[in-house]
Amino acid sequence: MQAFLGDEYAAFETAFQQPRVNSLRLNLQKLEPPELMQHFPNLDPVPWCETGFYVPFEARAGSHVLHALGAYYVQEASAMAVAQILEPVPGERVLDLCAAPGGKSTHLASLMHGQGLLVSNEIVPSRARILAENLERLGLPGVIMNEDPARLATAWGSYFDRILIDAPCSGEGMFRKNPDAMLEWSEASVLTCANRQTEILKSAAQLLKPGGTMVYSTCTFSSEENENVIERFLEDYKEFELIDIFDEQNATDWGFDRGRDRDGFTARLWAHKLRGEGHFIAKLRKISGEDTSTELGFEAFAQPFKAKLERKSWLEFQKDYGVPNGNFAVFRGEVQLIAQQTPPLETLKVVRAGVPMAEVKLGRLEPHHALSHWFPRDMPDVPVLDLELDDPRVQTFLRGETIHAEGAAGWVIVRVLGLGLAWGKRVGSTIKNHYPKHLRDSRINFED
Numbered sequence: 247m248q249a250f251l252g253d254e255y256a257a258f259e260t261a262f263q264q265p266r267v268n269s270l271r272l273n274l275q276k277l278e279p280p281e282l283m284q285h286f287p288n289l290d291p292v293p294w295c296e297t298g299f300y301v302p303f304e305a306r307a308g309s310h311v312l313h314a315l316g317a318y319y320v321q322e323a324s325a326m327a328v329a330q331i332l333e334p335v336p337g338e339r340v341l342d343l344c345a346a347p348g349g350k351s352t353h354l355a356s357l358m359h360g361q362g363l364l365v366s367n368e369i370v371p372s373r374a375r376i377l378a379e380n381l382e383r384l385g386l387p388g389v390i391m392n393e394d395p396a397r398l399a400t401a402w403g404s405y406f407d408r409i410l411i412d413a414p415c416s417g418e419g420m421f422r423k424n425p426d427a428m429l430e431w432s433e434a435s436v437l438t439c440a441n442r443q444t445e446i447l448k449s450a451a452q453l454l455k456p457g458g459t460m461v462y463s464t465c466t467f468s469s470e471e472n473e474n475v476i477e478r479f480l481e482d483y484k485e486f487e488l489i490d491i492f493d494e495q496n497a498t499d500w501g502f503d504r505g506r507d508r509d510g511f512t513a514r515l516w517a518h519k520l521r522g523e524g525h526f527i528a529k530l531r532k533i534s535g536e537d538t539s540t541e542l543g544f545e546a547f548a549q550p551f552k553a554k555l556e557r558k559s560w561l562e563f564q565k566d567y568g569v570p571n572g573n574f575a576v577f578r579g580e581v582q583l584i585a586q587q588t589p590p591l592e593t594l595k596v597v598r599a600g601v602p603m604a605e606v607k608l609g610r611l612e613p614h615h616a617l618s619h620w621f622p623r624d625m626p627d628v629p630v631l632d633l634e635l636d637d638p639r640v641q642t643f644l645r646g647e648t649i650h651a652e653g654a655a656g657w658v659i660v661r662v663l664g665l666g667l668a669w670g671k672r673v674g675s676t677i678k679n680h681y682p683k684h685l686r687d688s689r690i691n692f693e694d
């Protein structure tokens with residue numbers, strides 16, 4: 247780093263002695279900035295992300311009820327630049343190839359306003375489940391896959407308008423935030439990462455439409471994993487060109503540095519130059535190439551309610567629980583809301599084909615947890631139990647215990663500030679708790 251940074255090295259080293267900054271990205275579907283400020287008065291905006299705010303550590307944003315309600319995602323500030331630079335347009339087909347735990351996928355989904363298709367892939371099964379939970383908590387749509395990118399490329403061809411490759415890396419940019427990452431670092435691991443990144447980029451190149459754009463990012467400093475990976479990729483894939491990030495964005499004003507690629511079109515984010523951790527971002531365009539895209543998968547794969555379920559009982563469910571119309575299909579015992587442009591999924595490892603709405607249990611339909619977070623705020627026509635933020639029953643419910651409230655028997659969404667937390671089932675004045683067991687108590691801060 248001394249050789250790389252020259253005179254700046256001292257400032258770089260000093261930054262490691264400074265405390266890291268904490269930040270969150272607001273989910274506008276759930277909460278507006280003035281309301282957030284009522285709960286967290288000392289917020290500073292993140293300059294490069296409209297919905298990003300620095301929040302003091304003492305505020306413990308990751309364990310606040312608003313976190314459990316999906317009002318925000320605790321995300322490292324520099325990481326917020328990435329989805330912003332990919333700039334997905336509502337209606338497009340977008341792929342996030344290395345997506346867990348879901349900071350950038352939830353950001354992409356928010357920018358897409360629920361229109362088009364987001365496919366979020368994660369190769370490690372346990373991490374893919376956390377990814378699904380995070381999208382679910384924020385009430386955002388997306389297909390969740392658990393695949394090797396090479397298998398996706400073989401199955402789908404050039405299906406996507408935009409692709410994000412937030413590559414697994416040696417994590418040097420996270421050493422301040424997560425000192426344990428230093429123990430895993432070695433020169434050999436940098437080179438292993440570089441080879442893996444090159445492999446993932448190869449698959450991304452196949453999955454991108456001619457004319458499409460992709461963003462490659464890492465949270466490491468080493469040129470071996472950043473500029474060198476991109477330079478090698480451009481040599482091998484002549485149909486790609488780099489886009490000047492500084493031409494499209496106010497990146498200089500934000501304190502981003504130009505990367506050391508041939509033209510300085512990539513971006514470097516340094517902890518000694520801005521309020522955030524280290525990051526590298528490159529944006530590429532596929533200027534030509536053959537369209538190898540597969541056919542749409544939805545028609546073939548969605549066979550709603552033929553075998554196991556009568557359409558009639560689903561229509562009743564829709565009416566009883568205020569579920570708006572859409573494309574629904576039964577997938578692994580769940581009725582899921584499927585995006586129209588969903589590609590074929592048959593031969594692949596799917597975590598979620600769409601948004602689960604209901605579970606089919608012994609031929610009957612029960613509301614799925616995801617549905618309690620899916621509804622917009624203060625949704626009418628849904629059976630609810632509204633609790634104030636300071637009602638002691640909120641904490642009782644989060645621990646997984648039953649609570650008490652008079653009202654009609656049956657399923658209700660337990661809401662706080664008009665936002666769904668989970669389903670409860672009322673018998674008499676007792677509300678049985680259906681907050682999923684693995685989410686109880688923990689309310690872990692799944693930041694990236």
Ligand SMILES: C[S@@+](CC[C@H](N)C(=O)[O-])C[C@H]1O[C@@H](n2cnc3c(N)ncnc32)[C@H](O)[C@@H]1O
Pocket residue numbers: 325343344345346347348349350351368369370373394395412413414415442446694
């Ligand atoms: C930097 S993290 C992604 C963080 C995520 N984009 C976010 O914003 O929350 C990289 C992810 O790539 C996954 N990964 C590891 N090897 C991979 C491979 N060969 N192909 C695709 N993903 C891989 C890791 O498990 C890890 O979850």
